[in-house]
Amino acid sequence: MKNASSFKIENGIIKGEECPFVDPNYNNCGEMLLEKMKNNVNTVGQVDAETGKEDTFGDMMDRSIRCALWMKNKNLKPGDVVAICTNNHLDSIILCLASLYIGVVFNPWIDFGLTKDVMRHFINLTKPKVLFTNEETIQTVLEVAREENINIEIIVFGSVPGFLSFNDIINKQEKLKVENFECTKFQSVDQPAVILYTSGTSGLQKGVLLSHKSIHGNIKLMANISDASCTALVYSSLCWNTGIICPFSFIAQNSKRIVANDFSGKQLCGFVEKYKINWILLGTSLANRLVTSGEMSKYDMSSIKYLWITGSMFKEETQRKIQKLIPSAHIFQRYGMTEFGGLVVHQTNDEKLNSIGTIARNMQMKIIDIVSGKILGPNETGEACFKSPHMMIEYYNDLEKTREAVDSDGWMHTGDLCYYDENGFIFIVDRLKELLRWDGYHVPTVVVEHLIQTFPGISEKNIEKLVEDNLPDYMRLRAGVKFLDHMPYIASGKINRFELKKIASVNARCQ
Template sequence: MGYIITFINILVSRVTRKVKRGDVSVLFVPLYHIFGLHCALSSELALGMTIVIMSKFTIEEYYILIQTHKASLIHIVPPVAVMIVNSPLLDKYDLSSVRHVMCGAAALKTVVEIKLKERLNLDCIYQGYGMTEMGVSHANTDTFYKMGSCGKALRGVEVKIEDPKTKVILGANLRGEICIKGPQVMLGYLGRPDANREIFDKEGWLHTGDVGYVDEDGFLFIVDRLKEIIKYKGNQVPPAYLEDILLKHPGVKDAAVVGVPDAHAGELPKAFVVRNDGMNNVDEQQIFDFVEDRVPPYMKLRGGVEFIREIPKNPTGKILRRKLREFPMRDENDNIDNGSGPIQVHRL
């Protein structure tokens, strides 16, 4: 699908930082991706920064380039944030030159953000919000920052949170679909009037398909994709909320949650978990109990807990939930981490 994006769309999506001519950024994000285009090319080059572009990403080569070029700003995606948090190699290199970390392409879990700040000795990890269809609409800046948020709307951007069913505009801290208007929004999809009618309403609001809320201070928080919300007996269960809880367990390295069909409840939340190294004693019941103690009854992991070796993600860090829904629950699958025997999936 083609996107009609103008020079003005790109220009107004620029995010400013306290950087100066001569500062260095190390970049592995593709320049054709909206993250690389808006945050690196249109912002940093315009400020006279030097951008070191990696031809192939490895975490150690990343550390080497940051240390060698004394990079002050780096752009990362959530999987790389997790790598840095869990990386024993980090202590071998001097990354003290890094003053700014921008994380995009997918939402960064709060628990990972906290650990990343500790490992890099930083006060802030800057997140923003955007998509190909609208460039960047929100960003944390040196002036406005709140942990866990995507920041405040950029100049000229309008945002409303709408109830997906009733279309009522919601107030502060109420969750609904994020809708955006502004000069950074694309003109439309190329040759696809049907798709344009789907994403734009009659008043010109772009419907992002993301669920989120704006707090009383104007900061935007992302909850999940509208299509990924699990519906259990009429209750809405955001997978990202459960994933954030799972990542707080000391035995969990990574996690993803999907809805599995159920004839009586509609969908049941199911967790796929990657154990931390040396934590093979962590079992399904422990994970189930850990979550149960921290959520309302309708959010319990009634769909089960399954241990796998790796959470499937796309190059920008978004979880490929479709692949997880297609997972066979059999120990012959190469990705299933079954220890010494078949997976025993816990259900209630």
């Protein structure tokens, strides 16, 4: 493990160590990645976890160049948008590389649970010229495009009569043109690169527009806190920051990526034993499922050196439990944001496990009072605000939302309630939008949730009494308790709090 970033606190602002993160030889991040692959053509870059099929960096380089040539032949220019709606497979990251080479902006869609209305929102927001997608999505896309009178060319992974396949466009390219290919030169690293969607827990997703500079910065940050080379497993698909930055970083670090879908604890442990995986990234929910699966004790997990946990706050007791099950591993929480293209805060070897860690390199953070906007000091809870040189350009085609989130001084207002202690360790309390108010008091829902999770029984009156006996009066469950047959989720797997509020509203009216 490389040394953690250092930081300082000045006038209430936590400042991470400033480090150069852009290679002056490359404004185009794709050009840098292409050079890395050219230098390691015989090294295995990715492996299909289920079949064991291997893809060398030479193979990846060849297909990505061929895809870029097809895009150029279609007259796609820098700034044009191509959409991608697919699961993890050996060709998914190839599209992203090809787009970087020529300045096309790639736009991953949520690849599962995608409704027609969400698809309509995506198409209207970015108006992609081309969509690369799986067979089962095509008909719905055609219906939406027809209804919205939008012309979009569809390339399919697989085979559907009447549609070009990804293999078709790759095989059509001439060998000589592949050998002589050169990436597009940009005047600045601020060239737009990718549009990623926010999770949309409280409404329609916003499109976060990130630059080549942002990708450069996050690849460099990954290199600063990871070993130089590894065999890695990341379940994140392209619609997540980690589903893009991690594969790019593995190319830059000459690492092998195990490409997998459809997580289960048994599957993950089997892959670890089979491929001797030593670096894993999991979302919080998957990490919890791994612990409760009981599978880790059945397999040889000793190859694991690092396990990163991202997405939301991870319980200290669960983190310690995983540590006991995998004593060979360094287990760290990572706090990231789509708007920054990657990590913002991270744990290192010296962290308090009930915190999310300390500020990352090239990041700044302040905590402000949610009413006055005043900068707060240690152990004072307020809204976390961040800034960095590689944060987003904007919310795509949404100036109003951009101005709401980023103030005139360049601070991104996260909506997360946090505090930091005297040593700079950062703690998440709740989401500001999920903070309830009662009789002038702020009620952090996470405090109530954590208490209820400690209760072994399931009954309405007992839960109400538990809260009444253990929490202040203003946190009492005055609207009662409602049991659901199932929890509503958004397509990304997070709880749909917007839908929960509607359910609660209906329940309140019925009482």
